[in-house]
Structure formats: structure tokens, C-alpha cells
Amino acid sequence: MAVIPPGADPRELGASVAADPALAIETGAPAAPPRSLLVRGWSVFAENKLALASVVLLIIIILFCFLGPVIHPTDQIHTNLDLTLCAPSGSHLLGCDPVGYDELGRLMVGGQTSLEVGFAAAIVAVLFGTLYGAFSGFVGGPVDSALMRIVDAGLSIPSIMVVIILSVVFHPTKIIMIFIIAVFYWLGVARLIRGETLSLRTREYVQAVKVVGGGGGRAIVRHIVPNAIGTIIVQATFAVADSILILSGLGFLGLGVQPPATDWGDMLSGGLTYLQSGTNYWWLIYPAGFAIILTCIAFNFIGDALRDAFETRLQRR
């Protein structure tokens, strides 16, 4: 085999540490400013057109519920039996309900309740579930076993039954509803985050902290939580949709917030009585029904896209 004459390539044979020219070339040429993970996450998210549409839809729904009453003020406290079941007209775009509330205005007020309870319950459940799960998974051993058996016990109780009992015992206000939904929802979150923590705990970059002399706190805060944040946020998105559904379900059974407050499920239930009355009272059913469906679908699409956005490997392309 031919021997390379010494000095054939000064770059190779030079005494200095072999620099990696590839990186210099790579970083030199286009000099694209390094984008943060959030920016790149957004670009992956933005590729999902369905999710973008969902975000727009969700913003519209939120504006409708919270700013709508300013533009279209209606009396949602006092019943007006003159207007009972009036059909949609110029002054009542979606007609009126059985006790004479303006249906469009009621949709806004009901939406406020649904969204507020949905978001709040999701945040409480995910926050508590995450802390519980991360702690359990990171500590491990008998403590983990004990904590997880509590979760198992919670999950083995038929939630709908307990929820009904609770909402009968307490006078259902927004705060109580948030609490009731969160009490059952955090269990699943805790279990999920605990599993995530178990696998993250053994990752080499978490072990690397130990090698440089760092403790468990740093490992959790700097490495485990940031790497589990994708799962957490996605879970939170779905939790909002689920909470709205649970609230609607309870409202439908008449166990939700009490009049004059309302939510979309409650409205749906009110309309159901008139479904078979011969006259077509469509405005009692469809607006509330579609509001629930659209909101939940939007949250699910957003959750799916977030899952992709938080997956660093997908950002590579």
C-alpha cells in the first residue's frame, strides 16, 4: 500500500488538534441563526393545517363566549315568559328557550362556564397528577408502589357514580364542579407521568448529572420535567376537552351548575324535552350540541399537533 508522503495534507498531519472542518463549513455558509425549540416546534405545528384551523376556531369560540355578551347584551338572569320558545328572529337570532332566555346569549354564558370549568379542571388535574407521578416515579421503590396503589384504587371506583353522588351532596357551583372533575382526572395523568419519569430517570443524560456531582433535584427540574413537558402539555390539552365533556354530561343529567347559571350540556338537556313535541325547536339542540362537538374536536386536533411539535426528532426534517 502506498505510503502518504509526510506533509501531504497539513490539515491532517498538523500538530494541532484536528479541528472538524465540517462544522466550520456547515455553520459558515448559510449562517442561519439557530432557532429555538419553540420556533421549530411551531413550524412543525403549523404544518398541520387541521390544527391551525382548530386554533383559529378555538379563538373564535373563546371570543364569542367572553366578548360576545358585550356586543350582544342579553338578560340571562330574569326569565321572560312572554318570549317562551320564540323562533329565531331579528331581535333573537337563535330564538329563545323554554323560560324565555335569549338562546344566543345563553350559548355565550353556557360557553363561559364550560370553558372555565374545562380549563380550570384540566390545570388542577394535570398539575397535581404531574407532581404526584413525577415524585412517585423518581423516588421509586416501596414509596412508588404505595403511591401507585392509591392511584389504582382511585381508578377502580366507577367515577360516574361518585361524581353523581358528589354533585348531589354539594350544591354544584363552578368551583365544586372543577374539584369534582379534577379529583378523578388526575389519576390517569399521574400514572402516565410516572411511566414517563421511570424511563427518563434511566436516560444517560440524567445519569450524567450524577457523574458531575449533581443531585436529584437538579435532575428532576432541569432534565426530567423539560423532557416530559411534551407529554404533560398534550395531556393537558386532551384534559380540557374531556373536562368539558364530563361537565356537559353532568349538565345533561341535570347535575351540573344550577340555574340561572348554565353550561352547554345543561342547555342540551333543556332542549331535549321539546325534541318530540311536534314543533321543530331546532335552536334548542343544534347550537349547544355543535358548540360542544367543535370545541372538543378542536382541542383534540391541537393535542395531536402538539405531540408532533414536541417530538424533537420530527423537528429535524
Added chain:
Amino acid sequence: MAPLLQIEDLRTDIKLKHSTVHAVDGISLHVDPGETLGIVGESGCGKTMTALSIMNLLPTGGSIAGGSIKLNDVEISQLSDEKLRRVRGNDIGMIFQDPLTSLNPTMTVGRQIAEAVQLHREVSREQAMDRAAEVLDLVGMPRARERIGEYPHQFSGGMRQRVMIAMALACEPKLLIADEPTTALDVTIQKQILELIDELRQRLGMAVILVTHDLGVIAGRADRVAVMYAGRIAESTSTGTLFANPRHPYTEALFHALPEKAAETREKLLSISGLPPDLTNPPSGCRFAPRCRYATDRCRAEDPVLMGETPEHKYACFYPVGTAERGQKAAVTEEPKRAPRPEYAVPAAETLLDVRNLVKEFPVTKGAVMQRKVGFVSAVADVSFEIGRGQTLGLVGESGCGKTTVGRLLVGLDKPTNGVISFEGEDLAKRSGREYRRDRRKIQFMFQDSYSSLDPRMRAGAILREPLLVQGIGSRAEQQKRIEEMLDHVGLAHTALERYPHEFSGGQRQRLGFARALILSPELIVADEPVSALDVSIQAQVLNLMRDLQRELGLTYMFISHDLAVVRYLSTRIGVMYLGKLVEIGPADEVYMTPAHPYTRGLIDSAPVADPELEQAKEEKGVRGELPSAIHPPSGCRFRTRCPLAQEICAQEEPPMRAFSPNGHTAACHFPLQNPVSVGSTSASASQSAAP
């Protein structure tokens, strides 16, 4: 003779979201009946895509964009899936890299092989099972008829690969495509599997395409070799010619990057700078030009065609290296001048790390709640060694021999069950709390997989700053200065600080991992297989870097690897581990040239060497059998179950460490290959003779 497989101008594209990768870009090759064609190249060069194109098993988005593939003069590249299914598994068999993921864990191996038979032959279930037992027997599965009812997880890695081969051979294909068949296996098992493929090829008269990144594997097994680079064939010729007289600068550079070539002289490895080109938009000229030391403007503008002076030796280069062949083969090798090796005996260095009777046992538990201890895995059993300041101890052995566990014990990732680790004369275990944590900075760890050891959500700058933050060293400005200094040391641009780990190439990531290990100015770096995930050319870059920085900064290394050539290149002393025991330790060259333990000898013989003559000469050597379980290690000498020299005493008595030279070369064997010298005593204290 008509070729069995003829590929003409094959082009394979893979469509991605925003671009198209031209993974295979106009390659032509042929395989004759009964011969072995080796396809060699670095990762991403298109060798696996070529193999998959033949079977049309391309990944999502992949398609054959042009060219022809003829099997026995029948065009198969445009066949419908229906017809192609009759070719796959019947005319062409294929073995994949990872035997664990290629087998269905819910089916018995017998059923899986029988399934392949039933798909292609009109046979009953019983006949198919008979055939399964027959081929399992053929591939050297002991008690084949009993084992067809077992599931994949009941087999070891080597045995699973045998099952894969049996499945590929069940219908007696004329062509076997082996895609990195041994990359996931230990050297000792690799040798057995390669021998098996070779033997079956001769017995069944089939042709083999052996795809690998390892020049050593090619050397011993292939008749002809095609060297691939960036989707093209760079050079193709017979194995002997290629190794004696490579003409393409890329082939030459591959040889130069092998650590075994420089192991004796310990010269700096000639690495290939840079990275392979991006195949979504390949350069217009010669694809190797940006990395080629001989490249001229012509290379960068024009694309050389694959041709040569003789029809059997073709290369795509305007300025070939090596010697021209005009009919006769010229004497090429100018014997490389060998710098006289420094004396075996390394100057007695001050002992930095002293490990005495280190033991680590992992409990085996049963039951989800009670976690009863039903036994233990003896991962490290009574290991003693020391490392002198500024030296490198290489630790080698098969996977599962406990070498990584030793490394983890040293850096404190695991706590030893027993034994003493003293660093600079002080027992590490006696330290506690803050003192212990502060001491951590003196021993740092370099992980094998740089990808999983760097937090994907942190920028390089934050990753490098973290150790300084943990240890509370310096102000922010001082930390920044130190970080930039480290980047200079490992040869990364300062702009790298703003990037995330996945934006680096494998070699760059390993440099980053190295920088993290260096940033606390440690005395000792424990490097666990730091280069085994890298390509040869990149591996050479990292090895050079490690060697240069050792001299510059006076570092001490413990280098853990399964690759003897790499260990020998970098180490002052080598320790060989087998099933938790240190069986031999001594100066690197002494251990390599005159091993005393039969296991060391076997390991050396098993490791493939990039030299066809040497490879073919050691046909019958190497370690037989497989690693026994560490839950019930064999009594006496743990190697006795696989040792060709084992006798009764080996089962009864554990051999003591005995000295084989005054330089601290010791080994534990009743029937050593060298004569022991009587410097040390015959007790375990012999191992201490290294530091008088």
C-alpha cells in the same frame, strides 16, 4: 459464466417531506453463482439501500427511479408485488442486522421458519416443520428438533441470528443478502456466524452479498468487493487486489483510518476530514472531492466514471493512488517504516487509581410486591488493578463481561458490593456528602451513545455549563471562557454553543460529550465505548483527539471497548475481562503479542483484521460457544466451559493471578500459553507487582 444477479445503473430515491434523497445513484454490479460479493462503505453511503432495492423492500417514500435488476436474466425491478413475493424468500433470502427485532416474539422459531417454507412450497404443515428442523440443524443449532418449539427470547443473540439464517435458507435461495449480519454481535460470535455463512455458501452453492462497514469482515469472506461512497461505487475489484492495491483515494483513506494499522507505531491516525455529502443535493463533481487530499479543480467540476486499466479493477477517480496495473501485478508495498517501539515497560508512573478486590452483584428479584431476592448476577467478581497517572488502561471483553459495570463503579453511578477504590491514595467510599460530590469532578465519564447522553432539550452551551454550575465554579463570564476554551480543545466552532444535540453529526456529538467530560479538568476519564457507534473515518478523528488531549492535558484514561484494535492503539496497558473476572492484564503490546490466557488469544483471533491473507489463515481459531449466565457462573475458572485447554482442575480450583513478565503482565490460568516467571508470588498479590 452468466451472472446470477446483474444490476445496471440502478437509481433509488427516497422522498422526504421537502426533498428527495438520491440514496443509490447509478450503480452497476453483478454477482456470479456461488461467489461472495462484499459491499463496504460508511453509514449513509447507500449500501443497505442497494440491498433493499434488490428485494424492493424500500422504506416509505422509497422507489426505484431507474436502471435494471436482473436475476437469471429476468428483470425483477419492475415486477408487481404479487410476483415479487415469489422471488423474495424463494430465490433471494435476506438476513438483517438485528436478529431480535427481525423475529416475531409471539411465534415459535419453528413456526416462523415453516411459514417461509409454506409460502413458497406446496407442503403440509408437518412437512414444513420437518424442513424447519432440518435447516435449524444445518445452521448448527444444537438439539434442533427439540428447540423448534421455543420462542425467540429463549435464544441468545448468536443463536437468534442462526435462526434468521435458517429462515433465509429454508427455500434454498440462489442468492443470500446479508445486511450487516454480525454488527450487533460480539466478535467471538461474529466469527462463528461468518464462518457459518461461508460454509453454507459452499455446501449449497449459493451466492452471497455481504453488506458491511467492517473492512476486516470483508477481508476474510468476500471474493470481490464494491466500495460504496455517497450512493455510488467508488471502486470495485477482487478482494486480494483491493487490499493490496487500492486505487481510489477513499478506499485508501478507509485503510489508513483503521487503528490496527497504526497500533504498532502509535502514529496519528490518518482520518478523513469532514462528512459525506448530503444526498438530497449531491455535488456535481467527484463526490469525494471535498474530503479528498488529492482533489484538484477538475475533481470538483467533473464527475469521474467508474473505469480501470483492467476490466476487473474499476475505480472512479481522475488521479488514482496506488500502482497502475497493466496486465501484470506490480510489487506495490513499500514497507512502511516502523518507528522502533518504545520499550514494553512503561516508565513507572505514580499510581492514580487503585482498585482492590472490587465486587458488584445485582440482586435478582421475584414478585412484584415482596421483591424476594432469589439470587444475584455476579457482574464484577474480585477485580483488582491500578492505573498510573497519564496512562491509559484499556478494558476489553465480550458484552456482559462486566467491563461497563467496572466503569460505572469508578464514576459512582453504581455502588460496589465490596472492595476498595482509592483515588490518589484515598478511599472514595469513605468520603461522604459534599466531599464526595466535589471529588466527582476528578473522575469523569464519557458515554458510549453521545445522542442519548446529551439532553435533547438543552443547547450545547447549557450542556457544557451544567457541570460548572453543579460544582459552583466561576462567575458566568469565567464559565463562558472555560466553555469556549473546551470547544477549541475538541475542535468545534463557537457557533456550536447555540445548537441542540440533534443538529450535530455523530462525531461532533461525541466531541461535545468529550468536552463535557473535560470541562471540570478531571484527572481520570472513564470512556465507555466512545467510538463504537462511529464510522471508521470519524472514529479515527475522535481517537486522534483523545490521544492529543491526553498529551496536552496530562489526562489518564480508562478506555472500555469490545474492539481490541482500538484498545491497543490507545492503551498503555490492557486488561481482559471475562464474565466478571479480570483474566489478564499487562502492557498493551505484551498482552497483544504474547497473550498468556487462552481467552485473550481467542479474542485476538476472533477480531477481524483488514488483511485477506491473515484472515484466511486463522480459519480454525477463535473462541467457541457462548457466554454462560452470570447468575450461575461456572465453578473454578469461569472460562473453562469454552476453553480448548480446560481440564478437571479448572472446574475445581479457581486459578490465581500469576506473573508472566517483570512488567506487570499477569493472568489467571492453570494452563497458560506462556511460561510464568517467578517475580511475584503465585497469590493474588501478583497483580500488585505492576507498581513496585
